[in-house]
Amino acid sequence: MEVLVPFSTDRPKSRLSAVLAPDERAAFALAALRDVLDAIDEAGGEPRVLATGTVDADLPCPVTVDDRPLTEAVNGALDARLKGGGADGDAAERVAVVMADLALATPDALRELFAAGREADLALAPGRGGGTNAFVASHPEFRVDYHGASYLDHRRIAAEIGAGVAVVDSHRLATDIDEPADLAELLIHAEANAADGGSDGGEKRASRWLRDAGFALDTTDGRVGVERE
Amino acid sequence: MEVLVPFSTDRPKSRLSAVLAPDERAAFALAALRDVLDAIDEAGGEPRVLATGTVDADLPCPVTVDDRPLTEAVNGALDARLKGGGADGDAAERVAVVMADLALATPDALRELFAAGREADLALAPGRGGGTNAFVASHPEFRVDYHGASYLDHRRIAAEIGAGVAVVDSHRLATDIDEPADLAELLIHAEANAADGGSDGGEKRASRWLRDAGFALDTTDGRVGVERE
Structure with missing residues (x-):
């Protein structure tokens, strides 16, 4: 399945500014992104970076640039894929979104996520602090809202649209490298x-x-x- | 299998002192302990509290009092069980140790731990920050050392004694309620x-x-x- 990896090219990892200089944060964020792309590939996913700007690096997968805020960019991608709004007019069966800072993610943890997403309308991997670090959606109505405690919002959205939810309990997927x-x-x-x-x-x-x-x-x-x- | 749950009756949860008074910390720690005991029971384990002092509450399982520090008390319990030093002289096949502050632990997460512990000599559930939040040991030589980053120490101890290790990747087991x-x-x-x-x-x-x-x-x-x- 296609796995979108949102990546911010401007001011990445600003919460690490106490310990890393701006160019260091950019280099570290890129290293973490590459680790995530490798793990997705090894788990059988087809990664695509969804970047806010041009990525100045040779990445092993396609890159789509969308400078909108995270929620809008991901919802645009879900629109295009789950509703058949893509170039070929066909709807994808399901799409995954995995954050670029999940540097602890292993192929095993991602395989578990992908497997859960093949069974449920929506598989969610909550992050520490209530974020949504990764998900697989097949329900055509599902859209994201990354503001605040997005894991809770996504559970509520799923309930509203009648989507069955599977929750993936993984420390590796719960740990975004943020601070x-x-x-x-x-x-x-x-x-x-x-x-x-x-x-x-x-x-x-x-x-x-x-x-x-x-x-x-x-x-x-x-x-x-x-x-x- | 028998599941030991170490529980401190003196100064429990001192890192929560900024938000909870001493009597509140004691009441909260007891509520978390009861949740952990319930989850163990529901997952098919046989819980036993290993307390530093008398627990002033009616608990649904046996309580052993051992006032030694955590590492010594757990190693004493492992000695008695894995080496046949118990009352009946028989060695237990395996023993589990689950921390009392894993208030997020679900029966599913514990079932996964117990299943891993039936396959490997040592199944470890690392905590956020490098602790060892839960384990199942069947290797008779395994002993704990809870000081510092105990997860790393336990991996090293396992390598030294030739014990095969399984790591359980669970956000719920990784989250001890500590701060x-x-x-x-x-x-x-x-x-x-x-x-x-x-x-x-x-x-x-x-x-x-x-x-x-x-x-x-x-x-x-x-x-x-x-x-x-």
């Missing part, structure tokens, strides 16, 4: 994977980028955070 | 469940306790937090 504490999460799981010889596959680009930039886990105050050398 | 932001997580999922008539079952005690204490979701600053009336 400094999330960087620790990325390093923890990269280190866990390295501990047993890389059963999750080779090290991902985003965590390697962080390590190359001098970030390391910091457990000195009893909680796990990051420090930068 | 104020976690209260929002509890209210979000309670509200999501209510939105479609309670497909996850009736409202849990911990989220109802929070609502009765005046807590509600607050989305005014763009992120989802809690406010108290």
Whole structure:
């Protein structure tokens, strides 16, 4: 199935500004995007980046540029696909949307999402904090609203249109890399994977980028955070 | 299988002291414990509370009091069960340990953990921040170390003793209710469940306790937090 990956080319990852300079945030966001695209591909999805502007990088999949805000751009894409408004006039059976900052996403977690989306009208992967980090929709009336606690809004929208919902319970899909504490999460799981010889596959680009930039886990105050050398 | 639930009766949930008074923290921790015990029971486990002191409540399962720190108490319990050091001299095939503050845990999430623990020598459910929120061990040499990023330590210990590891990817098991932001997580999922008539079952005690204490979701600053009336 087609998997849209919204990606902001202007001011990406602004909540990381306390620990990363603007050009670093752009490089890190691009590394995370590539990891997400790889995981989608490995899970059998067909990724397409839905970018707010031109992406200055050689990506392994098509890119559609739509400079509208996230909600409008995604709803435009859903209109075109689920209602047969696409170029060939045929409606897609279903479409997935996966956020570009899910750097912890594994093919296994995405396979579970895609499988849930083949069974239900709407499969939702809630994010920590009430966002909607990924979904698969086949109900032609479903539209998104990413403002506020979008997971709750999407459950309500589904109830209003009579769409059956499946919820995917995944820590990897729930963790968008949004603020400094999330960087620790990325390093923890990269280190866990390295501990047993890389059963999750080779090290991902985003965590390697962080390590190359001098970030390391910091457990000195009893909680796990990051420090930068 | 037997499922041990460590529970601290002294100074429970101290990281919530900014939003809850000591007696409130005790009442909330007890509500969360009861939710966890119910979910374990519904998932087919046999819960036993491993408490640091006498629990002043009528719980639906046996309680063992062990006033040692968490790591020592859990290792004592693993010694007694996995090495045949119990009263009847027989070793248990496997034992599970589930933290008492996993108020988001559902029977489905725990069934997945228990199933993984029947296949692997060690099934781990990592917590956000690198903790070990739940595990099932059948390898007789496995022992815990809850200091620091225990998930990483437990992966290393497993590698050292040659225990095969399964990792359970669950947002519900990854979310221990530890600090104020976690209260929002509890209210979000309670509200999501209510939105479609309670497909996850009736409202849990911990989220109802929070609502009765005046807590509600607050989305005014763009992120989802809690406010108290």
